[in-house]
Amino acid sequence: MQEYRNRIRELREEKHITQVRLSTELGVAQETISAYEQGRHLPSVTSLMKLSVILDASMDYIMMKSDVRNVVQVKSLSDNETRLLRYYKKLNTSGKEKALSYLEGLNDGLRAGRK
DSSP states (O other): OOOOOOSHHHHHHHTTOOHHHHHHHHTSOHHHHHHHHTTSSOOOHHHHHHHHHHHTSOHHHHTTSOSOOSOOOGGGSOHHHHHHHHHHHHSOHHHHHHHHHHHHHHHHHHHHHHO
């Protein structure tokens, strides 16, 4: 039988969730979680969708199809946030570092002004 690699164990342990608790939340047996983690069985699409929510990671990330852990929901971004990302993506590495430093400094200044 082919072994399927996934990140379920790593994400579960990161969240301090036991196999038993995860199995309860997922509505499967603890043995099923163990089989998922050992790559003996693949989660169903429904289980994978639930795992994505519980473990706060994309389905592709869980199943090692991507290194992008969370996909940004563009619908949830305001117009200004979308503009900011568009400009940021156009910058070279040095420009991105400067932009982040500027924003961090601006944020620190705003926090200091609240005191």
